[in-house]
Amino acid sequence: METLSEIRAKGSSGTPGDPGHQQSTRTSGADMMAEHQSRLLQQLDEQRRQELFCDCHVLVEGQLFKAHRNVLFGCSGYFRMLLARGGAECGRPVSATFEAFSADTFSVILDFVYSGRLDLTSVNVIEVMSAASYLQMNDVIGFCKGFIRSSLDISAKETADQCLSLPEESSTPQGVDNAPIAQVELCAEPKSEVSSQGAPPPRGRRRAPPSQPIKVEQMTESTAYRAARGSGRRRTWSSLPVEETTSIADQQGAPSSKAQKADELYATLPTIVGVVGVFNKDSSPSMRFKCPFCTHTVKRKADLKRHLRCHTGERPYPCEACSKRFTRLEHLRSHFETIHQARKLVCRKCKRHVTELSGRVVCEGTRRYRLCNECIQESGCEGLLIDTASSESALLMGMGEEDEDDKEKDWLMTDEDDLAVDSGTDLIIQEVDDSEEEQELHN
DNA sequence: CTGGGGATGGGGCCC
DNA sequence: AGGGCCCCATCCCCA
Numbered sequence: 460m461e462t463l464s465e466i467r468a469k470g471s472s473g474t475p476g477d478p479g480h481q482q483s484t485r486t487s488g489a490d491m492m493a494e495h496q497s498r499l500l501q502q503l504d505e506q507r508r509q510e511l512f513c514d515c516h517v518l519v520e521g522q523l524f525k526a527h528r529n530v531l532f533g534c535s536g537y538f539r540m541l542l543a544r545g546g547a548e549c550g551r552p553v554s555a556t557f558e559a560f561s562a563d564t565f566s567v568i569l570d571f572v573y574s575g576r577l578d579l580t581s582v583n584v585i586e587v588m589s590a591a592s593y594l595q596m597n598d599v600i601g602f603c604k605g606f607i608r609s610s611l612d613i614s615a616k617e618t619a620d621q622c623l624s625l626p627e628e629s630s631t632p633q634g635v636d637n638a639p640i641a642q643v644e645l646c647a648e649p650k651s652e653v654s655s656q657g658a659p660p661p662r663g664r665r666r667a668p669p670s671q672p673i674k675v676e677q678m679t680e681s682t683a684y685r686a687a688r689g690s691g692r693r694r695t696w697s698s699l700p701v702e703e704t705t706s707i708a709d710q711q712g713a714p715s716s717k718a719q720k721a722d723e724l725y726a727t728l729p730t731i732v733g734v735v736g737v738f739n740k741d742s743s744p745s746m747r748f749k750c751p752f753c754t755h756t757v758k759r760k761a762d763l764k765r766h767l768r769c770h771t772g773e774r775p776y777p778c779e780a781c782s783k784r785f786t787r788l789e790h791l792r793s794h795f796e797t798i799h800q801a802r803k804l805v806c807r808k809c810k811r812h813v814t815e816l817s818g819r820v821v822c823e824g825t826r827r828y829r830l831c832n833e834c835i836q837e838s839g840c841e842g843l844l845i846d847t848a849s850s851e852s853a854l855l856m857g858m859g860e861e862d863e864d865d866k867e868k869d870w871l872m873t874d875e876d877d878l879a880v881d882s883g884t885d886l887i888i889q890e891v892d893d894s895e896e897e898q899e900l901h902n
Numbered sequence: 903c904t905g906g907g908g909a910t911g912g913g914g915c916c917c
Numbered sequence: 918a919g920g921g922c923c924c925c926a927t928c929c930c931c932a
Contacts, residue, residue, distance in 0.1 A: 757913080758914085758915085762915090764918090765919095786911075786912085787911085787912085789921060793909085797908080
């Protein structure tokens with residue numbers, strides 16, 4: 460019987476004039492390897508189910524799982540650390556206990572480890588991802604991300620068939636270099652949600668062309684964390700695969716059902732997303748919520764929800780003046796005050812402090828800023844000066860057909876006691892439901 | 903090319 | 918839990 464190395468050697472040193480021969484040899488070699496891996500995996504799984512040679516005991520929510528340390532070592536960074544640290548050498552079984560996720564979740568992950576099949580549903584995906592993050596299983600995180608992305612319809616339209624399923628004999632899926640063993644099968648549940656929609660791509664800064672196939676890619680914890688944590692706006696989005704599949708065209712205005720999908724996503728958040736081993740001064744355990752997309756943890760669920768927006772791309776606060784959208788009300792307000800209201804009592808040109816007397820508001824499109832009287836004279840932009848009396852309604856006129864009385868009910872007006880009462884228009888804050896707008900885009 | 907400032911986004915935390 | 922404030926990091930624009 461030929462060994463794999465022999466087959467490979469033959470394949471690589473085949474007759475130069477016979478490429479077909481090379482091809483078929485290579486193919487059969489690959490097939491053979493896949494078959495071998497598949498058989499090996501099945502054998503290991505069988506051993507696990509019969510509890511043969513299981514030298515690793517994992518206790519989750521009181522439920523005991525038995526597995527092979529070699530297999531866990533190969534699939535999980537957490538177990539790598541655990542097993543490398545100690546106990547691997549002695550003959551006794553290694554034990555691990557988890558409370559950060561449920562037994563069902565661990566069962567899904569363990570089944571994946573031993574079968575290459577990850578049984579994701581819209582209900583369990585968040586917790587599986589969270590657990591995978593905890594266990595440092597990047598391939599599982601990658602699949603969960605792909606699943607969530609599909610559910611959120613962030614990827615391009617070509618995912619008509621929502622079930623990402625690889626043929627049994629196929630090798631590792633695209634973009635997943637380190638899928639543990641031979642086959643990886645991912646069955647996405649919410650078929651109807653995405654396939655029937657053909658929804659427009661969600662807003663975002665950068666996006667691959669619509670024809671680009673769905674990419675189930677790896678997102679390491681570190682990259683995810685960098686993407687989420689403190690990186691500036693541009694890099695944040697470019698780092699996020701989510702945004703790689705979103706459109707430049709709609710980066711400012713075009714909404715999507717992301718808000719709704721994000722709500723669904725939030726609704727599936729488990730009560731305890733993660734427990735980090737942090738202790739208070741009095742040695743009491745400190746509960747923290749862990750982001751399922753990255754390693755970031757927060758004290759409050761509300762903060763996690765806020766944080767999740769940087770992953771889901773949800774931007775519920777649009778600026779009525781320029782259609783730019785924001786993740787937070789305070790960011791919208793800040794933007795509005797600086798860009799459209801000229802709240803800052805600083806001359807944009809000479810940077811000197813100006814008062815109502817020593818400076819005026821200048822309008823350029825929807826943008827407003829202040830100039831001191833000297834700079835106004837120098838630059839000769841008197842024509843752009845705002846007539847404060849009429850400016851109140853200047854921008855409002857361009858903000859849609861809606862009756863202003865009705866609008867005022869919903870608007871949060873800014874504090875008029877603040878600095879610049881004469882500075883143009885009022886802030887209109889309105890959390891929008893994207894669905895209607897999205898429907899129009901479809902039509 | 904570089905440094906400074908503005909705009910924006912994200913985290914912590916208080917109310 | 919939401920709103921809001923403060924702080925900081927990053928990116929972009931412009932001199």
